[in-house]
Amino acid sequence: xxxxxxxxxxxxxxxxxxxxxxxxxxxxxxxxxxxxxxxxxxxxxxxxxxxxxxxxxxxxxxxxxxxxxxxxxxxxxxxxxxxxxxxxxxxxxxxxxxxxxxxxxxxxxxxxxxxxxxxxxxxxxxxxxxxxxxxxxxxxxxxxxxxxxxxxxxxxxxxxxxxxxxxxxxxxxxxxxxxxxxxxxxxxxxxxxxxxxxxxxxxxxxxxxxxxxxxxxxxxxxxxxxxxxxxxxxxxxxxxxxxxxxxxxxxxxxxxxxxxxxxxxxxxxxxxxxxxxxxxxxxxxxxxxxxxxxxxxxxxxxxxxxxxxxxxxxxxxxxxxxxxxxxxxxxxxxxxxxxxxxxxxxxxx
Amino acid sequence: xxxxxxxxxxxxxxxxxxxxxxxxxxxxxxxxxxxxxxxxxxxxxxxxxxxxxxxxxxxxxxxxxxxxxxxxxxxxxxxxxxxxxxxxxxxxxxxxxxxxxxxxxxxxxxxxxxxxxxxxxxxxxxxxxxxxxxxxxxxxxxxxxxxxxxxxxxxxxxxxxxxxxxxxxxxxxxxxxxxxxxxxxxxxxxxxxxxxxxxxxxxxxxxxxxxxxxxxxxxxxxxxxxxxxxxxxxxxxxxxxxxxxxxxxxxxxxxxxxxxxxxxxxxxxxxxxxxxxxx
Amino acid sequence: xxxxxxxxxxxxxxxxxxxxxxxxxxxxxxxxxxxxxxxxxxxxxxxxxxxxxxxxxxxxxxxxxxxxxxxxxxxxxxxxxxxxxxxxxxxxxxxxxxxxxxxxxxxxxxxxxxxxxxxxxxxxxxxxxxxxxxxxxxxxxxxxxxxxxxxxxxxxxxxxxxxxxxxxxxxxxxxxxxxxxxxxxxxxxxxxxxxxxxxxxxxxxxxxxxxxxxxxxxxxxxxxxxxxxxxxxxxxxxxxxxxxxxxxxxxxxxxxxxxxxxxxxxxxxxxxxxxxxxxxxxxxxxxxxxxxxxxxxxxxxxxxx
Numbered sequence: 001x002x003x004x005x006x007x008x009x010x011x012x013x014x015x016x017x018x019x020x021x022x023x024x025x026x027x028x029x030x031x032x033x034x035x036x037x038x039x040x041x042x043x044x045x046x047x048x049x050x051x052x053x054x055x056x057x058x059x060x061x062x063x064x065x066x067x068x069x070x071x072x073x074x075x076x077x078x079x080x081x082x083x084x085x086x087x088x089x090x091x092x093x094x095x096x097x098x099x100x101x102x103x104x105x106x107x108x109x110x111x112x113x114x115x116x117x118x119x120x121x122x123x124x125x126x127x128x129x130x131x132x133x134x135x136x137x138x139x140x141x142x143x144x145x146x147x148x149x150x151x152x153x154x155x156x157x158x159x160x161x162x163x164x165x166x167x168x169x170x171x172x173x174x175x176x177x178x179x180x181x182x183x184x185x186x187x188x189x190x191x192x193x194x195x196x197x198x199x200x201x202x203x204x205x206x207x208x209x210x211x212x213x214x215x216x217x218x219x220x221x222x223x224x225x226x227x228x229x230x231x232x233x234x235x236x237x238x239x240x241x242x243x244x245x246x247x248x249x250x251x252x253x254x255x256x257x258x259x260x261x262x263x264x265x266x267x268x269x270x271x272x273x274x275x276x277x278x279x280x281x282x283x284x285x286x287x288x289x290x291x292x293x294x295x296x297x298x299x300x301x302x303x304x305x306x307x308x309x310x311x312x313x314x315x316x317x318x319x320x321x322x323x324x325x326x327x328x329x330x331x332x333x334x335x336x337x338x339x340x341x342x343x344x345x346x347x348x349x
Numbered sequence: 350x351x352x353x354x355x356x357x358x359x360x361x362x363x364x365x366x367x368x369x370x371x372x373x374x375x376x377x378x379x380x381x382x383x384x385x386x387x388x389x390x391x392x393x394x395x396x397x398x399x400x401x402x403x404x405x406x407x408x409x410x411x412x413x414x415x416x417x418x419x420x421x422x423x424x425x426x427x428x429x430x431x432x433x434x435x436x437x438x439x440x441x442x443x444x445x446x447x448x449x450x451x452x453x454x455x456x457x458x459x460x461x462x463x464x465x466x467x468x469x470x471x472x473x474x475x476x477x478x479x480x481x482x483x484x485x486x487x488x489x490x491x492x493x494x495x496x497x498x499x500x501x502x503x504x505x506x507x508x509x510x511x512x513x514x515x516x517x518x519x520x521x522x523x524x525x526x527x528x529x530x531x532x533x534x535x536x537x538x539x540x541x542x543x544x545x546x547x548x549x550x551x552x553x554x555x556x557x558x559x560x561x562x563x564x565x566x567x568x569x570x571x572x573x574x575x576x577x578x579x580x581x582x583x584x585x586x587x588x589x590x591x592x593x594x595x596x597x598x599x600x601x602x603x604x605x606x607x608x609x610x611x612x613x614x615x616x617x618x619x620x621x622x623x624x625x626x627x628x
Numbered sequence: 629x630x631x632x633x634x635x636x637x638x639x640x641x642x643x644x645x646x647x648x649x650x651x652x653x654x655x656x657x658x659x660x661x662x663x664x665x666x667x668x669x670x671x672x673x674x675x676x677x678x679x680x681x682x683x684x685x686x687x688x689x690x691x692x693x694x695x696x697x698x699x700x701x702x703x704x705x706x707x708x709x710x711x712x713x714x715x716x717x718x719x720x721x722x723x724x725x726x727x728x729x730x731x732x733x734x735x736x737x738x739x740x741x742x743x744x745x746x747x748x749x750x751x752x753x754x755x756x757x758x759x760x761x762x763x764x765x766x767x768x769x770x771x772x773x774x775x776x777x778x779x780x781x782x783x784x785x786x787x788x789x790x791x792x793x794x795x796x797x798x799x800x801x802x803x804x805x806x807x808x809x810x811x812x813x814x815x816x817x818x819x820x821x822x823x824x825x826x827x828x829x830x831x832x833x834x835x836x837x838x839x840x841x842x843x844x845x846x847x848x849x850x851x852x853x854x855x856x857x858x859x860x861x862x863x864x865x866x867x868x869x870x871x872x873x874x875x876x877x878x879x880x881x882x883x884x885x886x887x888x889x890x891x892x893x894x895x896x897x898x899x900x901x902x903x904x905x906x907x908x909x910x911x912x913x914x915x916x917x918x919x920x921x922x923x924x925x926x927x928x929x930x931x932x933x
Binding site: 061 | 696699703735742743786790794797798800801807808817821832834865869870876880884891894899901903
Binding site: 430455 | 813814815818835836838839840842843886889890892893894895896897898899900904905906
């Protein structure tokens with residue numbers, strides 16, 4: 001999954017660098033706060049370990065060997081923020097000192113393998129293994145699944161980076177400057193090979209190593225997950241935010257499904273124009289009220305976007321969802337503050 | 350006048366998940382002394398040195414160094430923290446853990462840089478220490494390319510560059526060839542002559558007279574079994590047998606098979622520390 | 629100790645030896661070992677310390693700035709001629725700079741070949757549209773799933789151009805990357821990065837990683853050898869995978885233990901959490917000359933593009 005130099009154009013490389021800079025800063029801060037004096041040797045050896053894992057030949061059926069990335073393994077063992085640092089350093093040494101990997105695309109590689117992969121894998125791992133004791137079977141199965149999901153998430157991201165190159169960077173004659181494969185080729189090619197082959201290797205390595213360690217020294221598995229927190233310990237607001245977030249992301253379904261199924265708007269939710277179509281005229285009362293208020297974002301998109309394409313409308317849909325959720329949450333918090341202050345200022349007991 | 354540098358009172362320590370590593374250890378080490386901590390493997394010698402260097406902290410009892418109690422809070426703050434780190438040097442058994450910088454020069458510079466000394470001072474000390482040990486040629490070398498003897502010298506250099514007054518040594522001659530061993534012993538002798546306090550952990554009886562004037566013997570029960578001058582301890586065969594430092598197994602020499610207490614040394618010869626035998 | 633059991637008789641084995649030996653697994657294990665040693669050799673080997681060229685003796689900051697600048701330019705330009713020129717510039721610099729060219733050449737084996745393999749399909753009209761240069765076969769149109777098949781499979785002119793540009797760019801970029809790696813020892817290059825503003829903590833971690841990488845590779849080799857010395861091959865992929873995982877797990881345990889010891893060694897010499905390094909050297913005339921020469925080259929490349 002390592003992207004070499006010359007595959008991605010400058011915009012992608014710079015954008016990746018822009019995203020990674022704050023992530024690196026945050027990761028190093030997190031690591032410094034949690035590990036303190038141990039941070040330098042532990043990160044150095046974590047990076048060296050990651051490097052060796054990347055080199056390890058894993059036997060697969062068919063008589064050949066495969067390679068794993070190991071980013072999810074490191075995030076399970078040391079925590080996701082430490083994995084960001086360790087994988088970044090490993091990739092840096094690989095690129096700079098071995099001359100083996102992209103220097104200009106360094107930030108992009110880090111985004112795929114040092115951020116998306118460990119976090120996706122770790123979240124999957126936590127989701128499945130939460131609350132289980134250190135040496136239970138659920139742990140290493142969760143780790144294996146985490147490895148699978150993580151690698152595919154990273155591969156998807158890499159495929160997206162490849163696929164947008166021809167559209168993003170081409171010369172006057174329309175010829176691609178960098179990766180010549182558009183999304184319709186890059187996406188299926190990369191995603192399929194990672195779903196079917198590399199993902200399995202990654203899952204294998206991650207799961208088997210965690211299984212081995214859970215038998216020999218379970219204490220080493222504490223790094224990625226603070227001591228078995230009982231189920232349901234996730235604070236309520238986090239659960240709520242997660243749920244809301246998922247709903248907001250799914251909001252564009254409200255655009256896609258009706259279009260697919262050929263449905264029109266909900267019964268009764270009609271504007272003046274629609275009423276005239278149906279009934280032949282607009283009632284006077286309706287006409288008066290209609291003029292009262294001009295919505296800033298009619299139909300959840302800024303004015304003038306009626307003719308926009310589906311992806312653009314979906315984007316505005318999601319944004320509206322976020323905006324709306326934020327406003328409601330803000331109002332509720334403000335209301336709560338006001339009420340509790342009132343009570344605090346209330347009559348003395 | 351109390352010139353003890355270290356004072357341990359009923360110190361106990363255990364690793365999490367393991368049994369007791371040290372039990373009720375009490376002794377003091379005086380300035381300029383050559384002290385040996387003698388014991389079979391696993392009796393807690395290395396742990397004791399870690400405690401004396403403020404890397405671990407006792408669960409029971411207390412350790413006082415230079416008149417101050419060794420506690421994490423005290424060691425984190427100046428002036429005692431930096432002073433202690435400068436005054437006490439710990440030579441690890443595993444040289445690879447001790448040499449963690451990319452080059453020998455940077456390794457020697459590490460300690461002085463932590464002390465906030467000026468660049469000229471740091472460079473001067475590095476040059477002088479390299480000269481002292483005769484390893485100027487290693488200045489730009491990388492640690493993993495060095496031989497065991499060279500690694501030991503560089504490790505020692507990285508401690509001496511801070512001009513400590515106490516050296517804690519964990520099995521300093523382990524894994525060294527005879528010439529390197531000899532060099533090291535001579536160097537330690539020289540340093541002691543200049544007033545350095547030496548505390549050495551070892552299980553090598555042959556080296557003992559060269560390393561120490563006073564011996565603390567640890568038994569397999571993790572307590573101090575004896576505390577006395579080197580000669581007296583080495584003469585006490587019964588003690589050494591009891592704490593598993595010498596053994597008696599069936600072997601050959603003089604054309605006859607027999608068994609008596611003895612210890613094996615590197616050159617595979619026999620040195621009869623104590624005991625009579627009959628052919 | 630009691631007497632030896634009767635089956636432990638030296639020189640006489642009662643139980644039969646396995647007749648079958650699956651060749652695959654045995655050579656697999658040896659291949660894995662070989663690759664690890666190979667990589668270790670590159671890192672630990674003579675490499676830079678052997679070469680006495682003027683390029684390796686420059687200040688690291690100059691090297692990094694100059695070569696990175698050329699690398700960035702190579703990713704920017706679009707003309708095939710320009711890319712060819714850039715490629716030649718990389719190798720010219722290597723040859724006249726006295727860098728270990730053999731080591732550089734090794735780097736060209738992997739990625740450029742891969743890029744070529746990847747670029748080849750791009751020359752087809754399936755991927756890049758254009759005037760067909762060479763018709764390979766007839767497909768007859770129609771559809772296959774969501775994809776529409778063209779009338780024939782051909783190599784187009786635009787396709788060839790795109791494939792060539794892609795491959796050349798990859799070659800040139802890899803050459804510059806290899807040049808940079810061969811132009812200095814690991815700590816030299818890291819010092820250069822530090823001098824150019826990369827955070828000290830990162831450089832320290834990277835430096836320590838490079839220092840311990842060889843140790844870890846040796847550990848991996850030992851673990852591997854231990855398994856090898858007891859295997860007769862032919863235990864099946866499942867068990868082999870288990871061993872590979874156990875090897876990695878064991879390596880991790882050793883790494884953790886070593887990390888703890890190194891922390892103790894650092895604390896013992898006064899480490900309190902702050903990274904401190906010695907200030908960098910000054911620039912000298914030769915370094916500035918080199919960077920200026922690289923800048924001139926960059927301008928030239930951009931100009932002829």
